[in-house]
Amino acid sequence: MLAQTPPMGWNSWNTFGPEVNAQVVMETADAFVREGLSEVGYEYVVIDDLWEADERVQGRLTWDVEKFPDGIPALAEYVHGKGLKFGIYSCAGSHTCAGKPASYGYEEVDALTWAEWGVDYLKYDFCYAPPGVDGPMLYRRMGQALRATGRPILFSVCEWGRHKPWEWAASTGAHMWRTTGDIQDAWESVLNIGFERQSGLEAYAGPGHWNDPDMLVVGMYGQGNVARGGCTDAEYRSHFSLWCLLASPLMIGCDVRAMNGVTRGILLNREAIAVNQDPLGRQGYQVGTVFHGRQAADVWAKPLADGSIAVGLFNLGERERRRVTVAWESLGLHDRRPCRVRDLWASDDLGLHRGDFSTMVGSHDVALIRITPQPCE
Ligand code: GLA
Numbered sequence: 001m002l003a004q005t006p007p008m009g010w011n012s013w014n015t016f017g018p019e020v021n022a023q024v025v026m027e028t029a030d031a032f033v034r035e036g037l038s039e040v041g042y043e044y045v046v047i048d049d050l051w052e053a054d055e056r057v058q059g060r061l062t063w064d065v066e067k068f069p070d071g072i073p074a075l076a077e078y079v080h081g082k083g084l085k086f087g088i089y090s091c092a093g094s095h096t097c098a099g100k101p102a103s104y105g106y107e108e109v110d111a112l113t114w115a116e117w118g119v120d121y122l123k124y125d126f127c128y129a130p131p132g133v134d135g136p137m138l139y140r141r142m143g144q145a146l147r148a149t150g151r152p153i154l155f156s157v158c159e160w161g162r163h164k165p166w167e168w169a170a171s172t173g174a175h176m177w178r179t180t181g182d183i184q185d186a187w188e189s190v191l192n193i194g195f196e197r198q199s200g201l202e203a204y205a206g207p208g209h210w211n212d213p214d215m216l217v218v219g220m221y222g223q224g225n226v227a228r229g230g231c232t233d234a235e236y237r238s239h240f241s242l243w244c245l246l247a248s249p250l251m252i253g254c255d256v257r258a259m260n261g262v263t264r265g266i267l268l269n270r271e272a273i274a275v276n277q278d279p280l281g282r283q284g285y286q287v288g289t290v291f292h293g294r295q296a297a298d299v300w301a302k303p304l305a306d307g308s309i310a311v312g313l314f315n316l317g318e319r320e321r322r323r324v325t326v327a328w329e330s331l332g333l334h335d336r337r338p339c340r341v342r343d344l345w346a347s348d349d350l351g352l353h354r355g356d357f358s359t360m361v362g363s364h365d366v367a368l369i370r371i372t373p374q375p376c377e
Contacts, residue, residue: 002154003175004207005277007249009044009087010037011123011215014185014253017225018050018098021067022075029082031256038084040268041277042252044121044154045079046087052100060113061090061101076118087121087154088114092138093128103142104130111145111153119153122146126159135163136172143173156212156249161197166204166211176212176249183214183253186228187364190217190239195298195316198246205247205283212249216240219254219263226253233262234365237345240266241312241368244276245284245302271344272368280305284312287330297324297361301331308372309333310344315361324367325358333373340372 010028012020029045032038051072053062063072076086090110091102103110103124114122124142129135139157146153157169157177169177179201180193193213201211218240222230231239243250252267259267266272284302296317302310309331313324328335341350341357345368350357352374359367 001208002152003210005279005281006210006247007044007121007154007156007176007251008042008273008277009046009085009121009250010042010252010256011046011048011087013048014183014215014217014220014226015224015255019225020047020050022070025075026078027257029079029084032084033082035256035259035264036268037252037256038082040270040273042250044085044087044251046089046121046123046251048089048123049096049098049125050100051088052096054100056101056106059106059109061103061106061110073117080118085120086118087123087156088117088119089123089125091125091127092135092142092159093126093130095128097125097127102128104128104138107141107145108148111142111149114153115149115151119151121154121156123156123158126162135159136168139169139172139174147173166201170204170209175208176210178212178214180213182226183217184226184228185217185220185222185224185230187231187235189228190231190235191316194239194242194246195314199286202283202285205281207281210247210249211283213243213246215251215253216243216267217253218266219252219259224255232364234362236263236266238314238364238366240269241272241366242300242314244272244368245300245310245312247276247278247281247283247302250276269344271342271347271370275302275304275310275344275368275370278302278304278310284310287311287326296322299324299326299330301326304370306372308370311357311369311371313359313361313367313369315363315365318363321360321362323358324361325356327356328354331371337376338374340374342370342372344368344370
């Protein structure tokens with residue numbers, strides 16, 4: 001069974017866009033091993049759009065030979081040789097978003113082609129869908145075609161939340177589905193996609209099927225294809241914390257060949273990843289009332305399998321620092337219940353607390369804690 005916990009990996013689009021090629025992908029696979037990304041769970045190395053040749057050959061998709069001189073099957077083998085999995089991209093319409101040939105009307109032959117090439121993951125986009133054709137039906141077709149290959153291929157639906165895919169995508173065989181348009185490397189984008197547009201979708205996620213608020217921009221610092229000014233270290237930490245609490249797929253978008261220490265510290269934080277990968281598979285929810293505009297503090301909570309609760313205390317305000325509090329009662333705990341609190345970014349035990357926990361948080365930063373209820377004395 002695929003995707004029993006949220007898929008983890010890397011996708012070429014955020015940094016490389018049209019510049020993706022075999023060398024970048026091989027060096028990324030090397031970096032997965034060298035940097036310890038594979039050891040903490042990152043597994044899928046995915047090529048996004050613009051790997052394709054301009055035309056089909058004898059009805060089959062084929063690759064751009066300039067970018068992939070040895071072909072995609074050899075590249076898949078290279079990635080497999082590192083103990084990793086290999087992913088590719090296509091589109092439910094006649095063309096991909098970047099204008100290359102796509103899979104509408106070729107679903108079965110394309111699925112078989114990818115299975116032959118050793119593909120383990122398909123990201124399936126929604127550009128150039130024929131007018132009047134039912135969107136969910138296009139995904140149903142590819143879901144069926146992938147299943148019929150007999151190869152386990154993770155199915156990542158990317159229709160940008162247009163037709164509420166949380167309501168139907170899992171029934172097409174999808175393991176994850178985008179809930180919004182494209183993320184950009186800017187705090188405004190993280191705020192909009194993450195903090196403002198995910199609340200309420202938690203009922204739809206679970207083992208084998210996940211909401212996808214798009215790939216991570218952590219570590220991009222304004223470089224690459226979706227860079228729009230970049231984020232600060234605090235903003236990347238908040239972004240990653242929220243994606244962990246949301247049980248979102250963790251698809252890295254930066255250049256992992258050249259991560260700085262802060263980026264490593266974020267992407268490789270085992271305790272934050274454990275929140276994301278928790279076997280209970282519950283997506284976190286926004287604590288308290290629904291988000292109204294750009295309020296200054298925001299609290300999200302994710303129940304975990306061992307009875308503990310991960311909580312993110314976010315300061316979304318522009319002021320330097322502010323106190324952010326979570327009350328036990330808002331988490332479904334009796335306020336006299338003593339709880340152990342651990343700070344997951346500082347790797348620090350903060351002792352026993354009753355009633356609530358509160359801490360100072362810097363502007364756009366987060367305190368990510370794990371609250372473990374103890375027996376009442
Ligand atoms: C769409 C998707 C992006 C990316 C591009 C590629 O915009 O939402 O994630 O795959 O297409 O062209």
